[in-house]
Amino acid sequence: MKLKTPLLALLLAAPLALLARTDGAIPNAPTQDQATAAKLVYGLLSDSRYAYRPRALDDALSADIYKRYLDALDPNKQFFTAQDIAKFDTYKTSLDDAIKSGDLSPAYAIFAAYRQRALARAQYARDLLKQDIFTFNGNDTYRFDRKDLPWEADDAALNAQWKESVRNDWLRLELAGKKPDEIRKTLDKRYANLVESIGELKGEDVFQSFLNSYANAVDPHTDYFTPRSADNFNLTMSNTLEGIGAVLQKQDDIVAIREIVPGGPASKTGRVKPGDRVVAVGQGTNGAMEDVVGWRIDDVVAKIRGTKGTTVRLDIVPAEAALDAKPVRVNIVRDRVRLEDQAAKAETIDVPASNGKPAQKIGVIKLPAFYQDFDARRRGDKDFASATRDVAKLLTTLRAQHVDGVVLDLRNNGGGSLDEAIELTGLFIDQGPVVQVRESGGRVTVNGDDDKQIAWEGPLAVLTNRGSASASEIFAGAIQDYGRGLIIGETTFGKGTVQTLLDLDRWPANEAARFGQVKLTVQQFFRVSGSSTQHKGVVPDIAFPTSVDATEFGESTYDNALPWARIAAVPHTAYGNFSPILPTLEQHHAQRIAADPEFRWWTQDVEQFRKERADKSISLNEAVRRGERDEEEAKRKQRQAERAKLGLALDPLADDNDDGLQASERNIAQDLQRDKLAEKRPDPLLREAATILGDAVGLLNADHQLSAKVLPTARSPGHWAD
Template identity: 70%
Template sequence: MPVEPAKADEAKVPAELPSGPTEYQTTAAKLVYGLLSDSRYAYRPQALDDALSADMYTRYLEALDGGKQFFTAADIARFDRYKTRLDDAIKSGELDPAYAIFATYRERVNERVAYARKLLKQDIFDFTGDDEFHYDREDAPWAADTAALDKLWKQSVRNDWLRLKLAGKEPDKIRETLDKRYANLAENTAELEGQDVFQTFLNAYAAAIDPHTNYFTPRSAENFNLAMSLSLEGIGAVLQKQDDIVAIREIVPGGPADKSEILAPGDRIVGVGQGTSGPVEDVIGWRIDNVVELIRGPKDSQVRLDVIPAEAGLDSKPVRVVITRDEVRLEDQAAKSEILTIPGNGDAPDQRIGVIELPGFYQDFEARRLNKENYASATRDVARLLKQLKAQDVDGVVLDLRNNGGGSLNEAIELTGLFIDQGPVVQVRESGGRVVVNGDEDAGVAWDGPLAVLVNRGSASASEIFAGAIQDYGRGLIIGETTFGKGTVQNLVDLDRWPANEEERFGQVKLTIAQFFRVAGGSTQNKGVVPDIAFPASVDATEYGESTYDNALPWTKIAPVPHINYGNFAPLLPKLETLHTDRVADNREFQWWKEDVARYREEAAETSISLNEAERRAERDANEARRKQRQETREELGLALDPLAAAQLDDGLTANERDIVEDAAREKAAEDRPDPLLRESAAILADALWLLSNDEQLSAAVLPGSGTAGHWAD
């Protein structure tokens, strides 16, 4: 039947919040307390006392209202009575304070939304003055009263309006867009349930212990494990919510939805039914995770979807589609490779450098436990790609770990084993102080040739274990930025294992159980892995990374363990630096990237933005002229064009307000944008090959032994 779209002025009935926790949540809170306060489990257990309660209180308020745009100072004064009572609430499982604070939060969100929507009907959109919107309120005091919040929100609404105006939107369309945006804010808050409040509150406790301890509800735990395994059982579609309807953002290649040849990006899902007969539930207005839960299901089972095609109006009759679920591999998140051709130095031939991009250290733990033959594994995928690159006669390999936040410790160890012939990879110090050395026990390597590892500030944890081991062994060059600095090990603890439940009730805890150290003895904690050849830092260590956490473990070191030194790149680095500096001085893309980084860091240091239209328009025009000039220069020099050059200006929209099909296409196009850092990393590796092949004395100093590293100079 035709779908009646929700109207922005229709208030959504809030999800019913219990006044206190469920029986399961009471038990879960006590189980989490038992874990985090016990040295047999936690690496750094802490007593749950009034001091930790005060820390939890601050973190809970930050989780709800980090921008200080909803609560007033009067609200905080009223909440302060809970400041030293949250420890008792956790121990007893009586979590009423968490629900009481959240109930006020939801009230304040509704009040702010009502005020913002009221402002849209007023004449406040003159942008000729010199006032500003102060958006960074992290260090600001709580608003004194409602009048102070009104002033803040008025400037926020005016900024939202100005962004859309600068993007070319007409007043009526701006008013419609913002009214819907603010209404959606209230609706999203109304959708929050007791389990969301409970998870947020327990995570305030977990984060007070250390930055990488987390609590997951059963549903969140399932999603976390699926992300690690890169596989799930379902239809193979990425979903996104727009207003009250869940739509398809992307079809996973090779999945059931793709094979159906019926579904397409932009299609709206308005009903879901199980099997080939029976009721189809209307899912308009549902939370997206509830819709996803209905659509997922066991392999070979069937699901019926009522779908309105992307090109049809919302009042169109839905099309019913029956799809048989299957196991879906998320290939876009798996390792992938390409080959870059780097011009030779002087009369030297061109070098073919293989590049492997590894987004994460994934592993399907359950499939491995069950001895399934083709379980997802980062190491297996990289080994397969190395074999392919080897067959294509590449001269060297760059492993791209930028923005790889880590994953499986076991995968980090096994991946290192692809490049070293047996030996220790990482030292792990457990909560009791015992140090265990984990290493590669398999003889032989998958790649014995030249290697570089590209990292940035987003490379963390398992990425740092791998990069640190490669650096300590002298097995390859580390290029890029200093890494994140996460030197701790976490383990998932299933809270249902103790009561031996047949169903999942209590969730899981990602618990810090150990600290890892490099084979050379140093920790990556806080300091990260420092590259051999450094690119300009895209973000400052005070803005992002382990060093920004107020309760992160300090850096320390332990005794090194014996390991092979395949090479010593110190004599080579000055020459590489010189070649690198000379080359990037004439590299337009690299210099543009440096300019953009400098501009980004300047903007990141700002805490406010002008609400003067002429000033903002001048900035926008300058940005547009810069992009246009760069694209023209690319054409003149025969460089690859930037596929997103025409889409980089601020459109004033949020992610769920954009056209899904166009936005997904832009996301795909971004994969083909010029990547000067990757190309320069390949060029640096090619420089190393050229230098070592043409200077016997240098080669003898850098590669004193034979074996794996000896192939650098072949």
């Protein structure tokens, strides 16, 4: 069977948040389609013709699925008690039989208990607000990370935990300057929204959560998607959608406009802005208007999104109006929209003269994902979304600006299309192998770049961190193996497997989507050097301090990840060997960051964050918390004053304090503005990466003998000296 285009998207998602809406009670058993889908998933995950590492669905795997399902429902042990778990243990070794038969009633039974417990806890939190418990002069603490603790013994113990949580919520708002009546109102609405959200759950949420517990037990990057979730995943991968070009956000029981995509259909009307609330949706120019107040956000999105060229009508209450004001009706013609926030972007950094080298201009390309619109490409659309094509255009622009080098910023780029990783590498090399992929049977295929055209022959660096994964690691590993550029930053995530999407509707040949899709691990990839990135990641040539420990984040944190392996290397060009200049670059780097206040502050903040994270708890003593808050505020003010004194760019969020609010409780327009300001904060790591690349250029331009030693293949990609 021919598989779809392989995907290397890394889903670094938090545990499933099952807070949504339904139009009725959760059923106690799956639908017939869900029962069929469960059997189809079992067939895929246990068959070596499809899965790279199939696992027999037996009692041992059942126990693993059971644990993962409980973790998905209650990751921080906030709802279930040890008494609940003792009752659930009867299902521990029977979930394998449930999946094989399609009778998933045990999963629904566990979920029914979860829903009951969650509703009870949320109501308990509301009741606490009526009590006189909000004095903060003792030595008690709030434990915010409980995932490694045992389940609380009973309801009384769980109530004590929730009391800590509610008191912490109150204290945060009090420290933000809120009065008791305002705090009580805010928190009562917060917990009421939690009650409502729990009551809005759908059977498909339960089904997807449980099947993902099965899929993740087989492999950490294998996932099940319902038809709607599959559509959203494909949208993310393609970086395009057909709709109105607006980002939506839930506020209380209303869906509001958070952001307008520039140039999109909503933007062109001039009648929609952030903060506006959508209260009704109608299809076409005269279809009935449906009241969507109280709907879950994905249901509203499904109504608004639609085929290019069709019309959708929105009844909108402007942000500045009262919610009961008369809505404004806006007609919008849907169109194909590029998600520009996730597209590649370029800028330049001016590096001052130092160490005997002149001032330089370094180009920076920030690539958040390896996206490609697969459907548009298959249709022959000449303007299909592609990370490689976007980067190529940006390189042309940077070349016209006569930059001295280019830094490709892959920080927090979790991956995407395998094809894009290969084609992007081809922009910087002549031609040759880029990655090796091994199938479950052991057959190895070499995928490479056959196009001799090069978009950028000059100096290159790749900036990575622990969030750089999958396709990012293929690209960074190839650039390092070819000696084509410097790798700077942190060791990458360590994901060395390839996934593909399998449509479960293809076997029954359904006309409509019914069974969903599986993102299935089908191959393991290896660098051209023969080494796998699995677990080990790509190790930088010049390392920055570690922001996230490998024991906390990365492939090595998965208990069922594939082991590291090595296969034979494949012949490839060695454009350069940077070993001779790395000690000098390290020396200059160390001297520079010792005198760089921004880099020093970043290092201090990382250390403080890691310390606070390791503590896993926070004081509920107001004097202690206020002292910590005042100390943090004084630190930010001192840093801002030092920036001004040194002529550095000011931090636009230097006065930003914890307001104690959740995202849905803030003014949308103001919160969006804060996000925009955050993008303009000083970035000492990017600036230092550009400076390191500038140092390398300066060293090689000043010493032709050294250049010939480091970059022996003159006038080929990577020849940096004049």
